Amino acid sequence: MISATVTGQVWSTRRVDGLPPGAFLEVETDGTGSKMIAFDVLGSGVGERVLIAQGSVAANWFTGTPPPVDALIIGSIDADSSG
Template sequence: MISATVTGNVWATRRIEGIPAGAFLEVEVDGTGSRLIAFDVLGTGVGEHVLVAQGSVASGWFTGTPPPVDALIIGSIDSNPNK
């Protein structure tokens, strides 16, 4: 699992069958500057800090036949109110 920041939306007007409802988002991995595309079912937005699962864990979250998703946003990281 990695922490990342959502940096933008990826618009896909056409999808293969089997991709569930959700959005493709570009995220930047915290501390590395590397970017990847993650699938989002939570409704997160640009600038939010998120947790991303990768690989079979990401596609295994879905019921039925696993979709071809290898990065899934699984949580939103809340700010620490004491900082």
């Protein structure tokens, strides 16, 4: 899993068939500063810290035929346990 912060929304007016309801969000991964686009079904917002699963684990979370999703927000981080 990857921890990241949501930095923005990606607007998409057209989608491939089979993509479930949700939003595309830009996230910045903790510690690296690199950015990626993650699919969100939880309703996460800008500034929120989240957990992300990638690859087949992300796509296989959905029922039926796996959609073309490579990064999925799977949780919200409420507090950092290191501090």
